[in-house]
Amino acid sequence: MFRLFSSAAGGALILAAMTGTGHATEGVLDVVAPFEIKGADPVTSGNIFIKMDVAETLVNADAEGQLTPGLARAWTVSEDGLEWRFQLQPDVLFHDGTPLTAEAAALALSHARAKPGLLETAPITEIADEEGALVIRLSKPFAPLPAFLSEYRSLIYAPAAYAEDGSVREVIATGAYRVTRLDAPLRLEAEAFDGYWGEAPAVTRATYQAVGRAETRALLAESGDADYVFNLDPASLARLSGAPQVEVLSVSVPRSLLIKVNGAHPALADVRARQALSLAIDREGLAQAILRYPAGADQILPKSVSDWHSDSVEPLAFDPEAAKALLAELGWTAGPDGILTRDGQRFSLTLTTYPDRPELPLSAAVLQQMFAEIGVEVVIDSTNSSEVAVRHGDGTLDIALFARNFALVPDPIGTFLTDYAPTGDWGAMNWDNPEFTALIEDLARGEGGQAERERAIEILQTELPVIPVAWYQQTAAVSTGVAGAVLDPYERTIGLRQMRWAE
Numbered sequence: 001m002f003r004l005f006s007s008a009a010g011g012a013l014i015l016a017a018m019t020g021t022g023h024a025t026e027g028v029l030d031v032v033a034p035f036e037i038k039g040a041d042p043v044t045s046g047n048i049f050i051k052m053d054v055a056e057t058l059v060n061a062d063a064e065g066q067l068t069p070g071l072a073r074a075w076t077v078s079e080d081g082l083e084w085r086f087q088l089q090p091d092v093l094f095h096d097g098t099p100l101t102a103e104a105a106a107l108a109l110s111h112a113r114a115k116p117g118l119l120e121t122a123p124i125t126e127i128a129d130e131e132g133a134l135v136i137r138l139s140k141p142f143a144p145l146p147a148f149l150s151e152y153r154s155l156i157y158a159p160a161a162y163a164e165d166g167s168v169r170e171v172i173a174t175g176a177y178r179v180t181r182l183d184a185p186l187r188l189e190a191e192a193f194d195g196y197w198g199e200a201p202a203v204t205r206a207t208y209q210a211v212g213r214a215e216t217r218a219l220l221a222e223s224g225d226a227d228y229v230f231n232l233d234p235a236s237l238a239r240l241s242g243a244p245q246v247e248v249l250s251v252s253v254p255r256s257l258l259i260k261v262n263g264a265h266p267a268l269a270d271v272r273a274r275q276a277l278s279l280a281i282d283r284e285g286l287a288q289a290i291l292r293y294p295a296g297a298d299q300i301l302p303k304s305v306s307d308w309h310s311d312s313v314e315p316l317a318f319d320p321e322a323a324k325a326l327l328a329e330l331g332w333t334a335g336p337d338g339i340l341t342r343d344g345q346r347f348s349l350t351l352t353t354y355p356d357r358p359e360l361p362l363s364a365a366v367l368q369q370m371f372a373e374i375g376v377e378v379v380i381d382s383t384n385s386s387e388v389a390v391r392h393g394d395g396t397l398d399i400a401l402f403a404r405n406f407a408l409v410p411d412p413i414g415t416f417l418t419d420y421a422p423t424g425d426w427g428a429m430n431w432d433n434p435e436f437t438a439l440i441e442d443l444a445r446g447e448g449g450q451a452e453r454e455r456a457i458e459i460l461q462t463e464l465p466v467i468p469v470a471w472y473q474q475t476a477a478v479s480t481g482v483a484g485a486v487l488d489p490y491e492r493t494i495g496l497r498q499m500r501w502a503e
Contacts, residue, residue: 028205029482029499032217033230036185036210040161041168043115045184046152052208053201053497054190055157055173058086058105058134059150061410061490065254065305067146071100071156071174072134081141081446086134086149093195094158095171095178102129108156109136109149111166117153118414143446147411152492176201176497186210202484202500214358221246221477228485228494232475233358234292246477251487252304254407255472256297257363259351260388260400263465264430267347268399272326274464277399278316279323280374281367287470290362297468299461301406304489308412310454313461316468323374332375340375348377353401354385363469364401389425397429403472407490416440416456420465428465435459 031052038044042055049055060070072086092100106127113119113127122145126137136145148154158172171179176198177190192204209226211217218236221229222243232240232248241248259277261268268274283296298315301308332340332347340347351367353360361382368378378399381387391397404419404426406412419427421440436459442448443456460466476494478485483502486495 028207029203029228029496030226031206031208031228031230031494031496032211032220032226033208034210034212034214034217036212037182037188037208039168039184040171040182041115042112042155042157043117043153046155047491048188048208049155049171049173049175050152050492051494051496052175052177052188052190052206053493054171054175054177054179054188055155056175057150057152057154058088058156059146061147061150061492063486063489065407065410065490067150067410070150071105072149075146081143082138084136084138084145085130086136088132088134089197092174092197094160094174095193095195096158096160097195098158098160100156100174102132102134104159105129105134105156107159107162109134109154111157111162111168112154114166115153118148118151118408118418119154121414121418122148141445144409144411144413144417144444147409148414150492151409151414177206199497201497203496206496218477221479224479227479227482228499229477230474230494232477234290237475238292240477243477245480247480247485249476249478249485249487250293250473251489252295252302253405253472253474253489253491254301254305254412255403255405255474256300256302256468257359257401257403257470257472258300259367259467259469260392260397260402260427260429261431261465261467262395262397262399262429264395265349265398266345267342267349270330271463272330274467276323276326276374277371277376278464278467279319279326280370280376281316281467281469282318282370283316283469284318286363286366286370290359290366291470291472293473295471295473297471299457300466300468301412301457302471305406305412307450308406308453308457310457310461312454313458316461320370320374327374327376334375338372338375339377346377347375348379349398350379350381351399351401352381352383352388352391352397354388355382356385357403360401360403367401367469392425392429395430401469402426405491410490413440413443417444420460431463431465433459433463 057070058072060068073089075086077084109127123139125139128135161172176196178193181189188208190206214233217229220226287295303309332342335341353364364380371378388400406415418424421437439452439456484499
């Protein structure tokens, strides 16, 4: 058999011969995904540790996004909404043998709150241990707090995991597996934790390997050199769908391909210009050509996120002639080369995107052609993903194509709150709607319901501070030698704890 390794310095791929049959490594379940392990801290790599059942949060979420008990078996909130009490599961041990206590959980959350992440945005005034319960006090009601505590950056580590300055020295958590070796950024090895408080896993050893190239990940699945391969590119997905040695899993996820618009740009400030760009997009054609599945986004979130998908709004349409008519209303006329001009200025935009997701530059090229059809010139700048936020901050961004995950917490209110009310680096730019902001803030306080969510979606649909393009599906290839694997729409778990070797 073969095992894939990668040089951290040069990124060179090395295939080392190994022996064994049936799995990538006999008795070890090998997981391959594109995400590098950036360190032991949940803030940087908690998404990997939670997927590998190494670490856990106080609150979990099921495949429908409903909150369920995690390390906290129950929780209550005071009548004024300012105090939350979490009762912990009994007899939980950290991987170093120390018990989980409310004091330890409070310490872990305090460290998480002091670092970049969603938890720092919550209106928390105090995290404390009171009579064995974890108590969180707020400056104002905040209904999504339990959902925030389910996010990977809110993992609970043992006190010994932290240095005096709050940095994380090693992964000491409570999960069904404990880390036995961590070679950042590419690899970790784990074994079943004998002191786990829940049901013991059937698979006793597992590895995680970060492999950036989608083609290489697919090869590992096809050759049997990995047991669970996460995040397939469209071409590999099509090829592996017919391979007898693997089962291909696919699920719609709350991640959207979006065009971010600078609402202060002279050519884009009028909502009719943004609507024209939207009308120029053949969403289904792009989704089929690039993503290879029918997922054109006619609003910001798919039907799978039922609370935030509105059947009452008019779907975004493809109508280039209507787009041209809107731009003509705004005084744009075609120049000699077909590009629109107004007051001596060309309708020319720089589209910023990044190659971390291989579909983004390809989608940008397709959008460039679609916008050219209505007379809008687009210059593509494929650069580092961080440039989207940088150019947002300094005001130099025209438009950007990016993928936004609305499932960082099970309730998308957390993402809407940080991205759009009033603004955020990955959401609206130079756009402010007081009604929308009030709706989102009311929902965050636990006030309002479906009617308010649908009104918020209607505002986004009408004003288009971002333009939805496509919805995502997550995919994986799983060896037929493995049973019990899952694809979680909220991308919290791969089902490692429930997996077993197929007979």
